[in-house]
Amino acid sequence: MTDTTKDAEILKDLTAISRYIEGKMKRFFNKEDSDTTRVYYVPADTTILWIDDLSAAPTSIKIDQDADGTCEVTLTTDDYELYPVNATLEPEPRPFMAIALTPWGDESYFSKGERVEVTGKFGWPAVPEAVKRATIHLTAILRMETARATRRIPELGDTIEASPEAQGIIRQLLDRYKRRWFN
Secondary structure, three states: OOOOOOHHHHHHHHHHHHHHHHHHHOOOOOEOOOOEEEEEEOOOOEOEEEEEEEOOOOOEEEEEOOOOOOOOEEOOOOOEEEEOOOHHHOOOOOOEEEEEEOOOOOOOOEOOOOEEEEEEOEEOOOOOHHHHHHHHHHHHHHOOOOOOOOOOOOOHHHHHHHOHHHHHHHHHHHHHHOOOOOO
16 A cells, blocks of 8 residues: 555554454564563472563573562573573574573472562564564455455454454464463
8 A cells, every 4th residue: 555544543453453463372472672570470399480482581580489579599591491492593583481490500490489580571582474464464354455354343353253364364373373371
């Protein structure tokens, strides 16, 4: 389209579709610009702690082992590995989703109920091309601006669910990108 009169409206629809996809996938594909600290509570004694998507190695990981609200133990890079190990080296870089304590480190396991603070940039290293393209195609279906559109239903979810083509796009994204929790 060369006409810019509807740009604001199209941007709202692109944003709505983007949030819809993120909700379906149970993850956010953007990346935080600066470090933030997220707090996790260990659900059971374990050597692996599942975390939100982390786009790069964390700045710090700290553990509150005596439940006083202060994280006394700061893990060194020898204490843990990030999983999947080669996530950022794949052709389509993926985020790290877990912290695994190493047998050669100083900490042997996370104890149930411990508070763990992870500081870093959360999100994906880059928005996957498939997610970008799906957002554009689903927005065109929502706006009835493509041959893939079938019928107009006002609600976002109902519009996507009414179109077999849109359902196929969502199904393919779910197969590849849906967040699966293991805790």
